[in-house]
Amino acid sequence: MTSRSFTSLPVLAFFLVLVVGVGPVIGLTVGPGEWYSSLNKPFFNPPNWIFAPVWTILYVLIAVAAWRTWLTSEFEGSLGLIWAGQMALNWLWTPLFLGVHFLSLSLVVILFLLALIVYFIAVCNDVAARVCFVPYALWVGFACLLNSSLLWLNG
Numbered sequence: 512m513t514s515r516s517f518t519s520l521p522v523l524a525f526f527l528v529l530v531v532g533v534g535p536v537i538g539l540t541v542g543p544g545e546w547y548s549s550l551n552k553p554f555f556n557p558p559n560w561i562f563a564p565v566w567t568i569l570y571v572l573i574a575v576a577a578w579r580t581w582l583t584s585e586f587e588g589s590l591g592l593i594w595a596g597q598m599a600l601n602w603l604w605t606p607l608f609l610g611v612h613f614l615s616l617s618l619v620v621i622l623f624l625l626a627l628i629v630y631f632i633a634v635c636n637d638v639a640a641r642v643c644f645v646p647y648a649l650w651v652g653f654a655c656l657l658n659s660s661l662l663w664l665n666g
Contacts, residue, residue, distance in 0.1 A: 519578065519581070519582055522578055522581055523574070523575070523578040526574035526575075526577045526578050526581075527571065527574045529574070530570045530571075530573050530574040530577070530598065531567065531570045531571060531574060533602060534566060534570045534601070534602065535563070535566070535567070535570075537602055537605050537606065538562075538563070538566065538605060541605050541606050541609045541610040542609065543559055543609055544609070546609075546612055547559075547609060550661055550664070550665050551661075551664040551665055552660075552661065552664070553657070553660040553661070553664065555656075555657070555660075556657065556660075565650060568646075569646060569647050569650060572643040572644070572646060572647060573598070573601075573643070573644075573647060575639075575640075575643050576594070576631075576635075576637075576639075576640040576641075576643035576644055577594050577640075579637045579639050579640040579643070580594065580635060580637055580640050582637075583636060583637050585635065585636060585637065589634075590631070590634065590635060593627055593630060593631050593634070594631060596627050597624055597627035597628055597631060600620055600621075600623055600624040600627065601624055603620055604617055604620050604621050604624065607620060608658065614658065614661060614662040614665065614666060615662060615666070617658060618655070618658045618659055618662055621651065621654055621655050621658050622655055624651055625648065625651045625652055625655055628644055628647055628648045628651055629648055631644055632644045632645065632648060
């Protein structure tokens, strides 16, 4: 760690407010609704109640990963752009999928999101930040499978 670690709590708070604040607002404004309820779903479709707690935990981990990379100054380079890119794709997916029901385009977005998450894990030098992204990668990988299954069953 660098000397940044002694003054980093406001930065951690910023990332937490940003990620944990924006994600749920998008989820609340574009909820599953009747359209999602009417879809044919695969046998492995989780119950709706699971999404909010899982995403809350993942958003905290995403914020911590950003903070950890900021501590090592990696965030100021291309890793910060990768993190911002995956966050933008993350926030774009919900309105595309649940808001305007673009199953195909949302699948493309989530596949690119998964690629950026895996790339972040591969190039980040901070072990804790990489570990924070592993459950995120697993959940988004599952979401890719779910998105593609919903497209196939309802396309």
